[in-house]
Amino acid sequence: MSSSSQGERIPVMQRILDNPFLLLFIGVTVPTVSYTIWGIMEVAQLPVAK
Numbered sequence: 001m002s003s004s005s006q007g008e009r010i011p012v013m014q015r016i017l018d019n020p021f022l023l024l025f026i027g028v029t030v031p032t033v034s035y036t037i038w039g040i041m042e043v044a045q046l047p048v049a050k
Helices: 012-017 020-044
Strands: none
Touching: 012 020
């Protein structure tokens, strides 16, 4: 008897880690968003030129 025939639900984290396209999307999106926010913060901290 397999676990799926017993009606057990697949955990959410396992479903996320089993989906390669979702992992690719997360792997591209998270660094892009974090570096964009980091760059905006760095530009905002630059002193105003005279």
